[in-house]
Amino acid sequence: MNKWLRKSLVILFTIATFGLVAPPAALTIEKHTSEDTLEESSLQQFERQNFDLTNHHIDKDTYIDTLLLEAKQQSFEKFGEKIANVIENDFEEVIFPKMEEVISYYLNEQEDDHFKNIAISKIPTGGKTEKIFHIYDEETGEDVLRFHVRRDHPPQQGYWFNFHYHTYHDSFQSHKELGSIYWDKNTPPNWKSYQ
Structure with missing residues (x-):
């Protein structure tokens, strides 16, 4: 070869x-030949x-790209087919670029030592819960960033999906907006609905 x-x-x-x-x-x-032994x-x-990030032996940019790919996959797993088919384009054009920006910023610009052992949660929640994925420190198990989506139903405006994130800086108290996507006047299905 x-x-x-x-x-x-x-x-x-x-x-x-x-x-x-x-x-x-x-x-x-x-x-090996005798010349290259x-x-x-x-x-x-x-x-x-390459940069040794979390003992994965890949460079930091590649690791961030892989983490972003996983974040997108977790998001679509959270949506399920029923919701993904409707909001996919808006999510990819409006929300996901902001998610990428936040994740890249925190991993590149913020306290490097704090983020050297980060990972992404594997299973988004279904039903009506908000969790899409969390980014956490593998050594301590503590969350660093939490990405959520909430169903909003303002009076006479239909249903909206409000995407936001929380950080460890304020103990995950404040909502930092990523944006909202309109669903419909009808109630959306539960998260992770496939049929």
């Missing part, structure tokens, strides 16, 4: 598994060159 292809597969495998699972040995073992393996070079 070509050296560049093997390196690409190792990188993709590491990103896909967040570095929690080692790539298959077939990808990391190189056939002193060279490092491609995996060792990759690990040495």
Whole structure:
């Protein structure tokens, strides 16, 4: 297998598994000739060159991109098919760019040491609850950011989905607005409704 292809597969495998699972040995073992016995393996070079964030052995920008992808997936899992089919475009055009901005800001600009072991919650809540996902410190288990969506029903205005987030700075007390998406005059289905 070509050296560049093997390196690409190792990188993709590491990103896909967040570095929690080692790539298959077939990808990391190189056939050494007498000339290159002193060279490092491609995996060792990759690990040495990249920023070690939460022991995942991927650089910070790649980790943030992966976290953002997971945030989007968690959001659509929260919506379920019934709601996602209606609000998908508005969410992707209006709300998600603001989520990206908030997550990137907190992970890039705020206290780096505080965010070196962050992860995203895996299961959004269904029913009528607000939680989409939380970003938390893996070492302490404490939340850092909480992203929620609330159903609002102002008098004679129909139903709206209000997206907002909370931060640890004020013990998650204040709502920081991301925006609202109009649903309809009819009551929306529960979150995670698929049929």
